[in-house]
Amino acid sequence: SIPLGYFGGIGAASRRGILIKGGAVLDSLRDIRVAALDKTGTLTEGVFEVNAVLPASGIAPNELLATAALAESRSNHPIARSVIRAALAADIVTDDAAITSMQEVPGKGVVVSIADTTLLAGNAALMESHGITPQVVTIPGSVVQVAQNGRLLGAIVVADRLKPQSPEAIEGLRHMGVSTIAMLTGDREEQARPVAQRLKLDILKADLLPEDKAGALEALGPVKHTLFVGDGINDAPVLATAGVGVAMGGLGAEAAIETADVVILDDNPARLPELLRIARRTRTIVW
Ligand code: ADP
Ligand code: MG
Numbered sequence: 001s002i003p004l005g006y007f008g009g010i011g012a013a014s015r016r017g018i019l020i021k022g023g024a025v026l027d028s029l030r031d032i033r034v035a036a037l038d039k040t041g042t043l044t045e046g047v048f049e050v051n052a053v054l055p056a057s058g059i060a061p062n063e064l065l066a067t068a069a070l071a072e073s074r075s076n077h078p079i080a081r082s083v084i085r086a087a088l089a090a091d092i093v094t095d096d097a098a099i100t101s102m103q104e105v106p107g108k109g110v111v112v113s114i115a116d117t118t119l120l121a122g123n124a125a126l127m128e129s130h131g132i133t134p135q136v137v138t139i140p141g142s143v144v145q146v147a148q149n150g151r152l153l154g155a156i157v158v159a160d161r162l163k164p165q166s167p168e169a170i171e172g173l174r175h176m177g178v179s180t181i182a183m184l185t186g187d188r189e190e191q192a193r194p195v196a197q198r199l200k201l202d203i204l205k206a207d208l209l210p211e212d213k214a215g216a217l218e219a220l221g222p223v224k225h226t227l228f229v230g231d232g233i234n235d236a237p238v239l240a241t242a243g244v245g246v247a248m249g250g251l252g253a254e255a256a257i258e259t260a261d262v263v264i265l266d267d268n269p270a271r272l273p274e275l276l277r278i279a280r281r282t283r284t285i286v287w
Contacts, residue, residue: 009282017265018275025261028244029279033225035178035272036217036238039185039192041078041231042248043166043199043269048082048158052139055154064154066092068146071112071121074102079142080110082158083121105129106234107186107209109144120147123188125207127152142191162195165270170199172273176280178227182220184213184238213238229272232256246272 010020020026040046055064069087072080073096087093101113108129109122120126124134127145132152134145141159145152173181182203185192189206196204205216214237217228228235228242236255239245247260249267257263264271 009278013275013278016271016274018271018278019263019265020275021261021263025244026279026282028224028261029227029276031225032176032178032227032244032276034180034182034220035173035227035229036182036184036220036242037228037269038213038230038235039183039187039195040160041267042229043183043195044160044162046078046160046231046249048079048142048160050082050086050156051141051159052157053154054135054137054139054157056135056152059153062090062092064146065090065156066094067119067148067153068121068144068156070094070096070099070114071110071119071146072144074099074112075104075110077104077110078160079144079158080121083144083156086156106211118149121145140191140194142187159191162198163267163269165268166199169269169272170201172270173276176273176276178276180220184208184216184228186210186213186234210234211237214241217241227272229269230256231267232260246275 009026013020037043053061053065055061065087068083072083098114099112103111105126108126112119120130121144127134132147135152135155137143137155137157139157141157144156146154170181180202183192183196183201184205186208187206192204192206208216217226217238223241224243226243228238229246229248231249232247236259239256239259245260246262247256248264
């Protein structure tokens with residue numbers, strides 16, 4: 001039988017849009033010492049804006065943007081959506097009906113075929129894995145490198161904003177006794193560092209592939225005392241490894257929602273200290 005206190009805690013949480021999958025999760029939540037958070041969509045809005053279009057020589061800016069949008073047209077990654085929105089706003093969207101195949105490479109980008117043309121859109125690692133030297137970009141932001149048939153067309157810089165509730169969420173976690181707070185992100189370090197510094201996080205691990213996140217979490221301490229929080233996209237392996245895996249934004253990837261121990265429906269990181277508070281309060285009424 002489940003002690004009544006568990007129902008109380010789970011019910012109180014669900015009224016705040018926090019779904020806790022069972023009493024054992026509440027128990028684990030009381031012993032969290034380490035919190036690791038994904039950046040994009042978790043601490044930041046996950047809604048990017050195009051800040052710069054940097055074509056290679058001989059390429060027009062609109063050609064670069066239109067090609068990037070075509071490559072990204074079948075991707076739901078927040079970076080892809082920002083590129084597509086910018087192309088729509090500039091009225092330069094190319095019909096994507098001719099796409100014959102699209103491969104999403106987790107943590108890197110997309111590879112698209114249109115007849116005998118291959119388009120790449122993604123980070124420097126994606127370019128390097130196809131033998132293409134990426135463009136060096138000094139403007140802060142996440143960089144989408146774009147290539148066509150092995151030739152670099154240029155780079156597009158997109159940037160994201162911190163969620164307004166992120167600072168209070170981090171302070172609240174510390175208040176609840178979480179002694180180590182880390183950011184684990186697939187984004188490049190230059191882009192992640194200002195966010196980690198502003199939130200006074202203890203540890204930043206950047207340039208991680210989705211499959212590297214679980215190992216990075218394990219390096220932070222005994223996993224049973226760890227909480228991982230992600231927006232779902234590509235985060236299923238680390239959600240499964242964490243003592244408690246939390247998926248934020250209930251409309252995220254289905255696999256993540258299924259794997260997670262806790263689902264936060266409303267995207268608000270301030271729910272995290274609330275979650276720990278509810279778990280702690282629940283123990284006192286379990287009999
Ligand atoms: P995070 O850990 O910040 O949520 P992801 O694992 O989703 O990041 O992605 C890591 C990196 O991979 C991104 O910062 C981006 O450089 C690149 N990336 C992934 N998917 C795409 C895409 N569709 N278009 C462009 N870049 C992408
Ligand atoms: Mg993510």
